[in-house]
Amino acid sequence: NAGVTQTPKFQVLKTGQSMTLQCAQDMNHEYMSWYRQDPGMGLRLIHYSVGAGITDQGEVPNGYNVSRSTTEDFPLRLLSAAPSQTSVYFCASSPLSSGSKDEQFFGPGTRLTVL
Amino acid sequence: AQTVTQSQPEMSVQEAETVTLSCTYDTSESDYYLFWYKQPPSRQMILVIRQEAYKQQNATENRFSVNFQKAAKSFSLKISDSQLGDAAMYFCAYRTHHGSSNTGKLIFGQGTTLQVKP
Numbered sequence: 001n002a003g004v005t006q007t008p009k010f011q012v013l014k015t016g017q018s019m020t021l022q023c024a025q026d027m028n029h030e031y032m033s034w035y036r037q038d039p040g041m042g043l044r045l046i047h048y049s050v051g052a053g054i055t056d057q058g059e060v061p062n063g064y065n066v067s068r069s070t071t072e073d074f075p076l077r078l079l080s081a082a083p084s085q086t087s088v089y090f091c092a093s094s095p096l097s098s099g100s101k102d103e104q105f106f107g108p109g110t111r112l113t114v115l
Numbered sequence: 116a117q118t119v120t121q122s123q124p125e126m127s128v129q130e131a132e133t134v135t136l137s138c139t140y141d142t143s144e145s146d147y148y149l150f151w152y153k154q155p156p157s158r159q160m161i162l163v164i165r166q167e168a169y170k171q172q173n174a175t176e177n178r179f180s181v182n183f184q185k186a187a188k189s190f191s192l193k194i195s196d197s198q199l200g201d202a203a204m205y206f207c208a209y210r211t212h213h214g215s216s217n218t219g220k221l222i223f224g225q226g227t228t229l230q231v232k233p
Binding site for chain 1: 119121124158159160161167179206219221222223224225226
């Protein structure tokens, strides 16, 4: 049971390049989400999904695309990287049910630098 | 929309002493969940403690406890007998109760960096 995995751990891009951040979970969680963490701003929700084939925007979705073709995987695509997207990105998953005991499990994060 | 505010960017505490981290939030909902997460230098997000808004009793987990004041929309974290391993960034987070379309979405505060002095 690997939990939530993210690849790569570090990435440097040039402005205008595209790339995909990978996220996978092996806990059969319906809910998956992507956050970005910036200094002084905490974690902000980019996109989320409540199940395969269903995605929705979070607080800061511009410049990012997601898809959810399987329960396990939830990749985040940067279409044309910009320096403003330099950040640490976290993927998280949880069961989609009631209760505070449904802890969100976070991946180890990806540090992305856009030059 | 819900917001979470942590007004203390940095705090420090002497080892073995007690420290309290502050968090306030704004919501029009009556039922929700509140969390404190710890992020050590490894970047891993670790759940420290959780509170259900409909429960009046403050949650406790070993050396960690909260002071939940629903009317004041305040949710502070108290760390007793601070240890060097408690040094980290701490995030307060809010989550809507099950039944709304926002189920699962966490709203985070800005974070408080805690330094523990030996």
